[in-house]
Amino acid sequence: MTVLLTITILILTGVAIWQITKIFELSQMGLKKDDSQIANEKDNDLNGKLMFAFLVFIYVVTIYCFWAYTKVLLPESASEHGEKYDTLLWVSFAIILFAQTLTQAVLHYFAFKYRGINNRKAYFFTHNNQLELVWTVIPAIIFFVLIIYGMVTWGQIMNFSEDDENDLVIELYAQQWNWKARYGGDDNVLGDANVRFLNDFDGKNSVGIDSSDPNGMDDFVVTQEFHLPVNRKVIFKMRSQDVLHSAYMPHFRAQMNCVPGMITEFSFTPTITTEEMRQNSDVVAKVNRINKIRYDKSQDLISKGEETLDPYQFDYLLLCAKICGTSHYNMQMKIVVESEKDYNKWKAQQQTFSEIIQ
């Protein structure tokens, strides 16, 4: 039945298109009959004007998107390097928006202005070396500035030192389809680990810690959420046990792939606690919007006799950004940034590796 319906709709669409063409042809009947299918003066005039209208359309879409969608963007960065990231992003955006506005304007305006008229001859203009030099050199200068600016920032973010013992070392461990985080424990040193040890201790060795390495005995592994003390540098070591994953922490402007067979690294210093971020005006507005949507949806669900959605509360997220199979879309872990005191309290509750395997 549905197939029949689909076919009928397709046929009707075909007929509709055919009729629209007829209308177009009829509208041109009063004039001299022209079925050459080559653009005539009238076509040039109409499409030239539409080109100008399209410029307006592009501007309207741009302005509308910035007006309506800026509020869905990420809130202020919750990490130290994130501020540099955001500055570079908005500098780059300013440049490309300027270039976009200008070039689209010129392109569409010329298309409108020089729409064809019969018996006008175009201006014969093959090249102009000076002009071409200008628009090679100006972008080159702008890009060189951006390149150097970007490279310096990149160096600052990626070339972090690992010498300071005060830095917190955490392993982010990815598997299909969840995250685990391992802390170095009291010695803040991660014990050696390998997937070969995963089946040891009846599967209790959930990230494959090498039990012959004394550094690993005080390590502890958490699931669902991991905690970070505010204003203390964290060095992340990423591992994956099966396929590629990508540890993406958008609120901290942080991402690094997790690659089976190697350990990758990233580092940042969280600067805003979860509680503080929940007070941030952008976040408050976003949470209110989301809860409105969830409330409306819940009303629908109630009428269908289904379970309602829980109200949402903001939390920092760790997501997977590299395609990794069936539940790629639902590989999440909560990140809690809190004071050193709360962090230590939380840490004291965790079971170490040696306690688990006993």
Added chain:
Amino acid sequence: MSAATNISNSDHDDHHDHHKETFITKYIFSQDHKMIAKQYLIVGVLFMGFIGVAMSLLFRLQLAWPEQSFAVFDIFLGDWAPEGVMDPNIYLALVTIHGTIMVFFVLTAGLSGTFSNLLIPLQIGARDMASGLLNMISFWLFFLSSMIMLASLFVEAGPAAAGWTIYPPLSALPQAQPGSGMGMTLWLISMAIFVASSLLGSLNYIVTVVNLRTKGMSMFRLPLTIWAFFVTAIIGVISFPVLLSAALLLIMDRSFGTSFFLSDIFVQGEVLHYQGGSPVLFEHLFWFLGHPEVYIVLLPALGITSEIIATNSRKPIFGYRAMVASILAIAFLSTVVWGHHMFISGMNPFLGSVFTFTTLLIAIPSAVKSFNYITTLWKGNLQFNPAMLFSIGLVSTFITGGLTGIILGDSTLDINIHDTYFVVAHFHLVMGISALYGLFAGVYHWFPKLFGKMMNKNLGYIHFWVTAIAAYGVFFPMHFIGMAGLPRRYYTNTAFPYFDDLANINVVITVFALLAGAAQLVFLYNFISSMFFGKKAEINPWKSTTLEWTSPVDHIHGNWHGEIPHVHRWPYDYSKPGHEIDFVPQTTPIGVNEVETEH
């Protein structure tokens, strides 16, 4: 060389007079470049393109209305959509095959296969390709590879679903994903055959352009289309073999237990034996093709646009030599930027700086090209044929999409938008939509040459304007959901309440996507009906200067009756002062008092 060429050409000419064609040699196993071009157009662009676009509409429905039941899923996906709700694995499979088909089958084979085949011999003044046999084999290998790719859709566990980049270990381990079993095997076999087809095609294009140019056709008298196809073929020959090697090594890992890309893997409760390989190696090999591939897709579209903008502006293309230099610069740079896909892959951060540098350099020749197009329009007498609209549309999306490349190409900024929808929006505009516009422009412009008929211009106008509006409607908002932190290839974003306020943007995008899809039906209708019932074309409908418009409307084997035309000038003498008409064909000798255009 030219003497030898002429002799072989006239031999060929004599030969074809005695040659009797059957239905099979004329329409199926044809060695005539014009017929092969039509075969590529119909199989590569129309047929594969239809499937690729339809797939994108299916998963756009799922993204806008997640986990809802649709009758259309029930019909097309069957068991993969229990009760009409799309399964997450098949979502990933659709995304994968959509990417594969659009990038390789439509925009590589379809675009180059159609226009390189049609235009190289006709625009350089050759009887046919250097080797008609290789050309035919190239098409049939492409056909075989298309059929294998489509056959993979009927495998019980589903087709390949590891993304079009098929990164191992996901693509290597059937335990990690259902699509990585037979589906991935067929994907790899199909692509291996595809690479063979592409190489045969490219070698043929290169040899033809180098050896078979007619008398007077120096390299700097070539139309920019030919320059673009020529350089594209060179990049293809350099980079496609690397994909082949990556595919072969992956087949070894999958089937023969080697460890090129795999190490320390534990999946489904079992430690696998692989030791010492690295998925990052695969990423390097893949993107060594993958990035030049962007330009393999884009350069032919830019070449087509150069030709159409000049013809329809009734003006020489501005800065011919700068355009050629830009094509060469882009081609060279395209082979040294692949690492910008891997800034956060775990490769040494120092390399990130190097690749940022080379990547942003590409922006310079790209900017030059854009400015040159705009200047070509200046003081022109623009003829808005549908092809011209699509060409201007290309310049517009090339700028919009290209500019966000400045953000993605910067290793620092890539950190937080890598693998989000920002990337999807960027590359769809700059290479997807732009290349498709180039393709459409080419079809509208050379339809009279391909089929001897005119396409309906009013349907062309509807097609362009609806597509143009829909394309911005789809991809402009998409940047924002990417910058909001939503990763790509998510079956649904409902698992994260944090993304709940993006749901309505997804609906907007899908509505525009459906509109764009509907506009393509207009094109399909126009194409098919014009092919059969279109108005018969004149020999040179667009008043163009290039050689293809001197060959007869009805295709003949060997392209020209009698002698091959000789060339006396560059291809862009439009509105040249001192001439009555506003175009001077390349075959017109330089007049007594005329000075050859310096360009």
